[in-house]
Amino acid sequence: xxxxxxxxxxxxxxxxxxxxxxxxxxxxxxxxxxxxxxxxxxxxxxxxxxxxxxxxxxxxxxxxxxxxxxxxxxxxxxxxxxxxxxxxxxxxxxxxxxxxxxxxxxxxxxxxxxxxxxxxxxxxxxxxxxxxxxxxxxxxxxxxxxxxxxxxxxxxxxxxxxxxxxxxxxxxxxxxxxxxxxxxxxxxxxxxxxxxxxxxxxxxxxxxxxxxxxxxxxxxxxxxxxxxxxxxxxxxxxxxxxxxxxxxxxxxxxxxxxxxxxxxxxxxxxxxxxxxxxxxxxxxxxxxxxxxxxxxxxxxxxxxxxxxxxxxxxxxxxxxxxxxxxxxxxxxxxxxxxxxxxxxxxxxxxxxxxxxxxxxxxxxxxxxxxxxxxxxxxxxxxxxxxxxxxxxxxxxxxxxxxxxxxxxxxxxxxxxxxxxxxxxxxxxxxxxxxxxxxxxxxxxxxxxxxxxxxxxxxxxxxxxxxxxxx
Amino acid sequence: xxxxxxxxxxxxxxxxxxxxxxxxxxxxxxxxxxxxxxxxxxxxxxxxxxxxxxxxxxxxxxxxxxxxxxxxxxxxxxxxxxxxxxxxxxxxxxxxxxxxxxxxxxxxxxxxxxxxxxxxxxxxxxxxxxxxxxxxxxxxxxxxxxxxxxxxxxxxxxxxxxxxxxxxxxxxxxxxxxxxxxxxxxxxxxxxxxxxx
Ligand code: SF4
Numbered sequence: 001x002x003x004x005x006x007x008x009x010x011x012x013x014x015x016x017x018x019x020x021x022x023x024x025x026x027x028x029x030x031x032x033x034x035x036x037x038x039x040x041x042x043x044x045x046x047x048x049x050x051x052x053x054x055x056x057x058x059x060x061x062x063x064x065x066x067x068x069x070x071x072x073x074x075x076x077x078x079x080x081x082x083x084x085x086x087x088x089x090x091x092x093x094x095x096x097x098x099x100x101x102x103x104x105x106x107x108x109x110x111x112x113x114x115x116x117x118x119x120x121x122x123x124x125x126x127x128x129x130x131x132x133x134x135x136x137x138x139x140x141x142x143x144x145x146x147x148x149x150x151x152x153x154x155x156x157x158x159x160x161x162x163x164x165x166x167x168x169x170x171x172x173x174x175x176x177x178x179x180x181x182x183x184x185x186x187x188x189x190x191x192x193x194x195x196x197x198x199x200x201x202x203x204x205x206x207x208x209x210x211x212x213x214x215x216x217x218x219x220x221x222x223x224x225x226x227x228x229x230x231x232x233x234x235x236x237x238x239x240x241x242x243x244x245x246x247x248x249x250x251x252x253x254x255x256x257x258x259x260x261x262x263x264x265x266x267x268x269x270x271x272x273x274x275x276x277x278x279x280x281x282x283x284x285x286x287x288x289x290x291x292x293x294x295x296x297x298x299x300x301x302x303x304x305x306x307x308x309x310x311x312x313x314x315x316x317x318x319x320x321x322x323x324x325x326x327x328x329x330x331x332x333x334x335x336x337x338x339x340x341x342x343x344x345x346x347x348x349x350x351x352x353x354x355x356x357x358x359x360x361x362x363x364x365x366x367x368x369x370x371x372x373x374x375x376x377x378x379x380x381x382x383x384x385x386x387x388x389x390x391x392x393x394x395x396x397x398x399x400x401x402x403x404x405x406x407x408x409x410x411x412x413x414x415x416x417x418x419x420x421x422x423x424x425x426x427x428x429x430x431x432x433x434x435x436x437x438x439x440x441x442x443x444x445x446x447x448x449x450x451x452x453x454x455x456x457x458x459x460x461x462x463x464x465x466x467x468x469x470x
Numbered sequence: 471x472x473x474x475x476x477x478x479x480x481x482x483x484x485x486x487x488x489x490x491x492x493x494x495x496x497x498x499x500x501x502x503x504x505x506x507x508x509x510x511x512x513x514x515x516x517x518x519x520x521x522x523x524x525x526x527x528x529x530x531x532x533x534x535x536x537x538x539x540x541x542x543x544x545x546x547x548x549x550x551x552x553x554x555x556x557x558x559x560x561x562x563x564x565x566x567x568x569x570x571x572x573x574x575x576x577x578x579x580x581x582x583x584x585x586x587x588x589x590x591x592x593x594x595x596x597x598x599x600x601x602x603x604x605x606x607x608x609x610x611x612x613x614x615x616x617x618x619x620x621x622x623x624x625x626x627x628x629x630x631x632x633x634x635x636x637x638x639x640x641x642x643x644x645x646x647x648x649x650x651x652x653x654x655x656x657x658x659x660x661x662x663x664x665x666x667x
Binding site: 015016024026028029038039042043046047049054055056057058078081082085096116117119122145146147150151154155156157159248249250254255257258261 | 502643654
C-alpha cells in the first residue's frame with residue numbers, strides 16, 4: 001500500500017524503532033530563540049553535555065526584541081537577560097546566532113525559509129508552536145517544550161509517537177482578494193480549535209497548489225490554531241523555485257540530487273489518510289475573528305453571532321464570555337467594528353509578499369484618524385527588501401509606524417502592546433484574551449483586511465475603499 | 471541524574487489538597503533563565519506567613535513532602551518539579567497526582583509516590599506528633615515505612631527502572647549512540663547545514 005507524504009518523511013527519519021516505544025526521530029534542523037532555550041542550555045551545562053550537532057542548529061533573537069531603538073540596550077530587564085543569555089549560550093556551545101542588528105535577524109520562522117535552510121522532506125523543530133510554518137515546504141515541522149529542546153541539543157533526535165494523518169483538500173480557486181489567511185481562518189471556524197488534535201495534516205487540492213510559498217506558510221503556520229501536531233504541503237515547482245538560489249540552498253550537482261529526491265515527496269495515489277476534510281475555495285470570502293479563540297470567526301460581511309446561535313451549552317457560554325471580553329453586541333455587523341490599532345506582521349503575515357500587498361492597498365490613502373497602523377517586518381531582510389521597493393515610504397506617507405523586525409505585537413512581549421480594551425485588527429495568529437496586552441481585544445484578519453481597516457478605521461476589505469485620489 | 475534506590479529523611483506535612491503548579495511556584499518565577507535556584511519560589515504565596523508549616527523551625531531540612539490529594543494540577547510547568555528539588559525534596563507523597571506533574575517529576579528525578587489517603591493521614595499524625603520522625607521510601611521494595619507502618623506503593627516499571635539507574639531521557643537516548651551515528655553516516659550530503667559546509 002502507498003504512503004502519505006507525512007509517512008514518507010517520517011520513515012526517512014527513524015533512527016530506531018522498537019515495538020511499544022515511540023520512534024526515535026533524527027532532527028535535520030533545530031531552530032532556537034531566546035524565549036525557550038535558556039534552561040535547555042543550563043540543563044546541558046549541569047549534566048556536562050554538549051550540543052551534538054551545532055551545524056544543524058540555528059539561533060535568532062525575535063520574541064523579546066524591541067522594534068524601535070534596536071541599536072540601544074534593551075530596556076526591559078527580563079528581555080535583556082533572555083537575549084544576553086542566548087548570546088552567551090550560543091558562544092559557549094558554538095551555535096550560529098543572528099542577533100539583533102544582524103542582517104539575518106528576524107522571526108525564527110521567517111529566517112529559516114529565507115536562508116534556504118528550510119527545505120522539503122526535513123524534520124524541523126523549535127521551542128515555539130508555530131514551527132508548523134516550515135511544513136509549507138513538505139517538511140515535518142513542529143513545536144517542542146524546553147526539556148525537548150535540551151534533548152535535541154544533546155542528541156539531535158527526539159522520541160516521538162507517530163501521529164495520525166489527515167488530508168485537508170481545498171478544491172477550486174480562491175476568488176480575487178481572498179487570501180491564504182482567509183482560507184485558514186475559514187478552516188479553523190469549520191473544525192474548531194481542537195479539530196486537528198493528534199494529526200499531521202496535509203493541505204492539498206487546487207487552491208493550495210495555487211498559493212505562493214508565502215501563502216502556504218500562512219496556512220501551515222496556523223495548523224496549531226486548530227490543534228494539529230503539524231501541517232504540510234507537498235513540494236512542487238513553486239517550492240523549488242522559491243528555494244533555488246537562497247544562501248543555504250543546495251548548489252550544482254547537489255541541487256539536482258536534492259530536487260530528484262524532493263519530487264518523490266508526494267502522497268501516493270493508493271495511500272489512505274486517517275481522516276479527510278474537503279473545502280471549496282471558490283465560495284470563500286474575507287474572514288475575521290470576533291471572539292477570543294481563532295475558531296470564533298465569521299465572514300467580514302456577516303454579523304457578530306449571538307449566544308443563541310449555538311446549540312452546545314459550552315459554545316453558548318464561550319460566545320457570551322467572548323462578546324463580553326471583546327465589547328461586542330450580538331447581531332452587530334462586523335464591518336461596524338471600530339479598530340484602534342492595526343498590526344501587520346508576525347510569522348503568519350510578516351513576509352515581503354504581505355508587505356507588498358498591504359502597500360498596494362494603502363498607497364495614496366491615509367490611515368484613519370484615531371487609528372494607528374504598525375507595520376513590523378518579519379525579518380531584517382524583509383525590511384531591507386521592502387525599503388528597496390519603496391514600500392516603507394508608502395507606509396510612512398500614509399501615517400503608519402514602520403518598525404524593525406521581530407515578533408512585536410503578535411505576543412506583546414516587547415513594548416508593542418495593546419492597552420486594556422484597545423481593539424486591534426491583527427495579521428497574527430492568536431486572539432486569546434490578553435495575548436497582545438492585558439485586556440486587549442484582537443481580531444485576526446488577512447493582510448488586505450488589515451490594510452483597508454487601517455484606512456477606514458472600521459473592519460473593512462479593499463472593496464470598501466474609495467479609490468485613492470478620487 | 472542521581473540514582474534513587476532508597477531514601478530516609480524527615481518529612482513536611484502539607485495538609486492541603488489541590489495544590490496546583492501555580493501554588494508550587496507562581497508564574498513570576500518562570501522568567502528566570504537557569505535550571506536551578508528555584509527554592510525561593512517554592513510555595514511563595516504561603517512562605518511569608520510565619521504560621522505556614524514549612525516556616526516552622528522543626529521542619530527545616532526536610533526531604534520528603536507529604537501532601538494532600540490532587541497534587542501538581544494546573545499548568546504543565548516543569549519549574550514546579552525543579553522548585554521542589556531545589557528546596558531539598560527527594561520524594562513527594564500524595565493520594566493522587568496530576569498526570570503531567572507525575573510525568574515531569576519522574577523525568578527530572580523527583581520520586582512521586584502515590585499512597586492511600588488513610589496512609590497520608592497516619593503519616594501526618596506521626597510527623598505532627600514528632601517532627602523528628604523519619605520516613606523511609608524504598609524504591610526497590612516499593613514501600614514507604616514509618617515506624618510500624620509499612621505501606622506499599624505502585625510505580626510503573628519503566629519509571630522505576632530509570633530512577634533506580636539514574637537515567638534521564640537524554641541518557642536513555644544516548645544509550646543508542648550507535649544507532650544515531652549510523653543514521654548520521656547515511657544522511658544525504660546535500661542536506662543543509664548551518665555552519666562549516
Ligand atoms: S510572530 Fe508570534 S507566533 Fe510567530 S514566533 Fe513570534 S510570537 Fe510566535
